[in-house]
Amino acid sequence: MAFELPKLDYAYDALEPYIDARTMEIHHTKHHGGYTSKLNAAIEGSDLDGKSIEELLANVSRHSTAVRNNGGGYYNHNLFWKVMAPDAGGKPEGELLAAIEKEFGSFDQFKETFNNAAATRFGSGWAWLVKQNNGKLVVGSTPNQDNPLMDVSELKGTPILGLDVWEHAYYLKYQNKRPEYIDAFWNVVNWDEVARRFETT
Amino acid sequence: MKFSLPQLPYATDALEPHISKRTLEFHYGMHHQTYVNNLNNLVPGTKFENADLETIIKEADGSIYNNGAQVWNHTFYFSSLSPNGGNAPTGPLAQAIDEAFGSFGAFREKFSQAATTLFGSGWAWLVKNRNGKLEIIKESNAGNPMRNGMIPILTCDVWEHAYYLDYQNRRPDYIEEFWNCVDWDIVGKRF
Numbered sequence: 001m002a003f004e005l006p007k008l009d010y011a012y013d014a015l016e017p018y019i020d021a022r023t024m025e026i027h028h029t030k031h032h033g034g035y036t037s038k039l040n041a042a043i044e045g046s047d048l049d050g051k052s053i054e055e056l057l058a059n060v061s062r063h064s065t066a067v068r069n070n071g072g073g074y075y076n077h078n079l080f081w082k083v084m085a086p087d088a089g090g091k092p093e094g095e096l097l098a099a100i101e102k103e104f105g106s107f108d109q110f111k112e113t114f115n116n117a118a119a120t121r122f123g124s125g126w127a128w129l130v131k132q133n134n135g136k137l138v139v140g141s142t143p144n145q146d147n148p149l150m151d152v153s154e155l156k157g158t159p160i161l162g163l164d165v166w167e168h169a170y171y172l173k174y175q176n177k178r179p180e181y182i183d184a185f186w187n188v189v190n191w192d193e194v195a196r197r198f199e200t201t
Numbered sequence: 202m203k204f205s206l207p208q209l210p211y212a213t214d215a216l217e218p219h220i221s222k223r224t225l226e227f228h229y230g231m232h233h234q235t236y237v238n239n240l241n242n243l244v245p246g247t248k249f250e251n252a253d254l255e256t257i258i259k260e261a262d263g264s265i266y267n268n269g270a271q272v273w274n275h276t277f278y279f280s281s282l283s284p285n286g287g288n289a290p291t292g293p294l295a296q297a298i299d300e301a302f303g304s305f306g307a308f309r310e311k312f313s314q315a316a317t318t319l320f321g322s323g324w325a326w327l328v329k330n331r332n333g334k335l336e337i338i339k340e341s342n343a344g345n346p347m348r349n350g351m352i353p354i355l356t357c358d359v360w361e362h363a364y365y366l367d368y369q370n371r372r373p374d375y376i377e378e379f380w381n382c383v384d385w386d387i388v389g390k391r392f
Contacts, residue, residue, distance in 0.1 A: 167361035
């Protein structure tokens, strides 16, 4: 069964002015679409065909580079679109907020840690808020399309929030100013979805 | 030693329509400049305070390596291009390319393939390897072949910032246009 490019829950212009419609459309249709079709091509007819994306990533060291890169790209963007929404932003509540405050001291300190992870990832990659197997929250980053579900990743656990810092995620609107893009991101974080992932992981 | 941004050897609109003025303004004026500034902020008080870029590329790690190599890589990239580019190599370089790759066309195809398939940010390089033979290699992020004892002859920047304003996700289109800018007189002299 082939992987499918998911539809977005909102229009391409719904995250304006923080993320522009042109960036969203190219990012979704071309970049995410490209990872999806290349992942399918990489597993078609092999014994990996039919496995879930999580299964593929958990044992990715045994698979080809194409599965690692495109499987990561497929999963990461699926998550990215879900953890953003129009009319979102603000602060998390309830259990998630409590866990963030416990781990990072305050929501603002968490944001600062996350911003720093996103800004200092050299080259292409992702910044993550991860729930580790022991239930603790941790912030970190991974290169290229790697993610914390992969057995090859130093940062391990279940990602509950992710920010794409490949230049394609922000270059049309922010060019070299990655920190401005990171600041803007907080206005579209869908904390309900992040909390759902935190509670169900 | 204070590092400075070398002058771009042509106007920012000189490579149009292949590489836009806007792209070069950001790429040279912002990205290249930022690597220079970062490096100048990083080296004071370290053993690289008075080092040249080549020493930094061969010996440094982490941020000093990343910024130092990116200063060198961009200078090398920009100075491989010119408004008189798009010609073909001649003389000893042409001969060496034929010997190593069969023909100039076959070389171009192989180099383009390397530049297209480098995953993430990085550089495609034509180098003289330790045996004096021409070779095509890929390097991620700030990677520079001098670190491994090879001599760079030509490079193509495939960080998305090098082409995204002009070509977005279409990296192969950028690489095709890159060939129209490569000045083989300059590259041949290096060789």
